[in-house]
Amino acid sequence: MSAIETRQVHLHVGGFQLQNVTLSIPSEKITAIVGPNGSGKSTLLQAMTRLLTPDQGEVFVQDKPLQRFKTIELARTIALMTQSKHTIPNLTVGELVAYGRSPYKRLFDHMNQEDREIVQWAMEVTHTQRHENRMFHALSGGEQQKARIAMALAQKTTIILLDEPTTFLDIAHQLDVMEMLVKINEAYRITIVMVLHDLQQAANYCHYLVAMKRGEIQQTGNPKEVITAEFLKDIYQIEAKVRFEDNYVNIMPLRKL
Numbered sequence: 001m002s003a004i005e006t007r008q009v010h011l012h013v014g015g016f017q018l019q020n021v022t023l024s025i026p027s028e029k030i031t032a033i034v035g036p037n038g039s040g041k042s043t044l045l046q047a048m049t050r051l052l053t054p055d056q057g058e059v060f061v062q063d064k065p066l067q068r069f070k071t072i073e074l075a076r077t078i079a080l081m082t083q084s085k086h087t088i089p090n091l092t093v094g095e096l097v098a099y100g101r102s103p104y105k106r107l108f109d110h111m112n113q114e115d116r117e118i119v120q121w122a123m124e125v126t127h128t129q130r131h132e133n134r135m136f137h138a139l140s141g142g143e144q145q146k147a148r149i150a151m152a153l154a155q156k157t158t159i160i161l162l163d164e165p166t167t168f169l170d171i172a173h174q175l176d177v178m179e180m181l182v183k184i185n186e187a188y189r190i191t192i193v194m195v196l197h198d199l200q201q202a203a204n205y206c207h208y209l210v211a212m213k214r215g216e217i218q219q220t221g222n223p224k225e226v227i228t229a230e231f232l233k234d235i236y237q238i239e240a241k242v243r244f245e246d247n248y249v250n251i252m253p254l255r256k257l
């Protein structure tokens with residue numbers, strides 16, 4: 001069973017169009033969506049979470065048509081971490097992570113023991129417990145990313161989508177976040193789909209790659225096989241060397257073509 005499947009999806013936003021997007025995101029794996037700026041990666045994530053509705057074609061989540069999901073059922077199945085942190089209100093980390101429990105609560109319901117345990121678990125997994133009582137907006141970029149991942153985990157979904165989780169982080173925090181996501185995937189079998197600009201991260205941490213260009217899927221497959229010098233030329237119009245060192249993919253961009 002694929003976690004998410006799109007079949008011949010066409011979707012326009014403004015003058016932009018996703019065209020004939022057919023793909024299958026493998027369950028319990030880590031998938032990277034890559035492609036140049038403006039190629040439609042975020043639009044695709046929005047189509048997968050029903051924030052945007054295709055003009056044509058269908059999206060399936062765990063084999064069920066997306067439009068048949070009740071809102072609450074979808075929120076218990078897929079968590080989405082968008083790029084924007086500016087919409088997060090003034091909350092402590094503990095309060096933010098507790099927001100992840102919303103799909104399980106009715107308005108004005110209090111957190112029960114199970115909710116509290118799940119919130120503690122999500123903070124433990126992401127090492128954010130020590131920030132529980134600090135204000136989210138006072139944290140560093142790396143700490144904020146981990147707190148947002150904790151909120152997604154507290155939603156207790158089987159699928160987590162992340163839009164550029166490592167952008168704006170220093171190299172140590174980038175590795176920290178990627179290693180954390182790998183551990184979450186391995187320990188809890190959560191399907192992870194993330195938009196990435198760093199192709200080395202895509203190659204070295206992800207099991208599956210979806211490459212987009214101008215609203216279309218260009219290539220899919222094992223990132224270690226897909227990312228070649230030819231691929232970088234086709235997708236990004238750059239000349240680059242791609243080398244393997246101890247099974248680690250090393251990409252050396254040389255020049256724009």
Ligand SMILES: Nc1ncnc2c1ncn2[C@@H]1O[C@H](COP(=O)(O)OP(=O)(O)OP(=O)(O)O)[C@@H](O)[C@H]1O
Binds near residue numbers: 038
């Ligand atoms: N609401 C909207 N109205 C008009 N155009 C939009 C809207 N949302 C996205 N677009 C356009 O659609 C195109 C694809 O945008 P999208 O954000 O999906 O690309 P992306 O691959 O995620 O880009 P980036 O890597 O720069 O984040 C862009 O040209 C963008 O300007």
